Amino acid sequence: MAPILTIEDLRERHRRFTPTMFYDYADSGSYTEGTYRENETAFAAIKLRQRVARNIDRRALSSTILGEPTALPVYLAPVGMVGMQHPDGELHAARAAEKFGVPFTLSTMSIASIEDVAAATDKPFYFQLYVMRDRGFVEELIGRARAAGCSALVLTLDLQILGQRHKDLRNGLSAPPKMTPQVVADLMRHPRWCLAMLGTKRRTFGNIVGHVKGIDDMSSLTEWTHRQFDPTLDWSSVDWIKSKWDGKLILKGIGDVEDARIAVETGADAITVSNHGGRQLDGAPASIHMLPEIAEAVGDRIEVHMDGGIRSGQDVMKALALGAHATSIGRAYVHGVGAMGEAGVTRALEIIARELDITMALAGETDVANVGTHNVWGGVPRAAPIVEEPRERELVAVGA
Numbered sequence: 001m002a003p004i005l006t007i008e009d010l011r012e013r014h015r016r017f018t019p020t021m022f023y024d025y026a027d028s029g030s031y032t033e034g035t036y037r038e039n040e041t042a043f044a045a046i047k048l049r050q051r052v053a054r055n056i057d058r059r060a061l062s063s064t065i066l067g068e069p070t071a072l073p074v075y076l077a078p079v080g081m082v083g084m085q086h087p088d089g090e091l092h093a094a095r096a097a098e099k100f101g102v103p104f105t106l107s108t109m110s111i112a113s114i115e116d117v118a119a120a121t122d123k124p125f126y127f128q129l130y131v132m133r134d135r136g137f138v139e140e141l142i143g144r145a146r147a148a149g150c151s152a153l154v155l156t157l158d159l160q161i162l163g164q165r166h167k168d169l170r171n172g173l174s175a176p177p178k179m180t181p182q183v184v185a186d187l188m189r190h191p192r193w194c195l196a197m198l199g200t201k202r203r204t205f206g207n208i209v210g211h212v213k214g215i216d217d218m219s220s221l222t223e224w225t226h227r228q229f230d231p232t233l234d235w236s237s238v239d240w241i242k243s244k245w246d247g248k249l250i251l252k253g254i255g256d257v258e259d260a261r262i263a264v265e266t267g268a269d270a271i272t273v274s275n276h277g278g279r280q281l282d283g284a285p286a287s288i289h290m291l292p293e294i295a296e297a298v299g300d301r302i303e304v305h306m307d308g309g310i311r312s313g314q315d316v317m318k319a320l321a322l323g324a325h326a327t328s329i330g331r332a333y334v335h336g337v338g339a340m341g342e343a344g345v346t347r348a349l350e351i352i353a354r355e356l357d358i359t360m361a362l363a364g365e366t367d368v369a370n371v372g373t374h375n376v377w378g379g380v381p382r383a384a385p386i387v388e389e390p391r392e393r394e395l396v397a398v399g400a
Contacts (some may be wrong), residue, residue, distance in 0.1 A: 014338030036278025039309030051364025071101030078128030083111025096345035113206030124151035158253030295323025313355025
């Protein structure tokens with residue numbers, strides 16, 4: 001078997017192992033998938049300055065996130081249904097992150113429950129929260145996260161309504177999968193996955209089933225989930241969440257400077273510059289393009305994190321250079337889970353760490369804390385501003 005040297009190698013192995021509906025869920029975006037693709041390609045356009053004849057003998061990759069030491073300025077982002085990429089996938093990812101020395105974030109829409117992950121690990125992990133219409137259930141989730149010893153709550157702000165993800169709709173995505181002829185044919189093409197899934201009892205949303213009255217089968221779960229994402233979520237909702245949670249709070253989904261400034265005023269501990277991996281507003285700028293302006297505006301008052309498109313340690317360094325205090329990776333580690341379970345996540349982190357180390361060395365840096373805009377060649381890239389025509393001119397044009 002060929003050696004696994006890159007995240008792309010893990011992605012290809014993941015694609016071969018996992019049924020199409022679940023692989024596509026992890027590796028796709030909304031509508032045309034333009035933002036999903038740009039998240040990744042935007043990194044390639046950023047060039048680094050190569051420096052020579054500098055003492056790079058000893059290099060330090062360790063950092064802090066929310067005041068806690070980490071082996072890398074990286075943590076595992078919340079991703080739904082990781083347990084359908086590989087049996088008990090969330091447990092594999094959480095254990096790998098803990099052993100490597102980086103934080104793991106469990107999604108509300110995970111297959112393994114908060115309690116499952118707490119039982120499988122020794123150190124605190126993060127819990128990601130979606131705001132549901134059923135605020136009693138939200139409060140219960142917060143209480144469960146507190147009881148499990150979660151060290152931070154990651155509040156996702158950019159999913160008040162679900163972006164239209166064509167691949168998920170065409171594949172009939174569900175957990176567990178509905179046994180349609182299309183799905184049965186796909187499962188037959190992935191016998192190793194099917195055999196492995198027989199070895200676990202976790203095949204549906206562990207944070208919901210058994211915790212919401214009336215949710216006892218796939219149809220009731222699907223109906224409940226679709227009507228629960230709350231379009232009334234606003235900044236007062238953030239204040240309410242903060243009043244219920246007395247730990248560290250990360251606000252995820254910030255893609256605009258004005259929103260970043262408002263987020264600071266909530267008293268949150270960090271924000272994540274993110275467009276949900278290109279899975280929500282297709283046509284939004286790449287996260288890395290929005291990062292410099294947001295970091296410049298609020299980076300002296302709050303930790304600025306970034307996700308979206310990171311597929312290498314070199315991407316991590318570029319994000320740090322453009323103002324991120326830390327980065328979170330989603331697809332990069334999910335490809336590891338889907339490829340090889342815990343060993344695959346460990347391999348993903350090893351790849352990113354080695355690439356970050358080598359990139360720093362060739363750029364003449366010895367400590368991630370010193371990476372900055374001076375490492376970027378040709379200036380700091382920014383998203384093109386949106387220029388709106390004056391309303392009066394628009395009315396004239398319509399009248400003409």
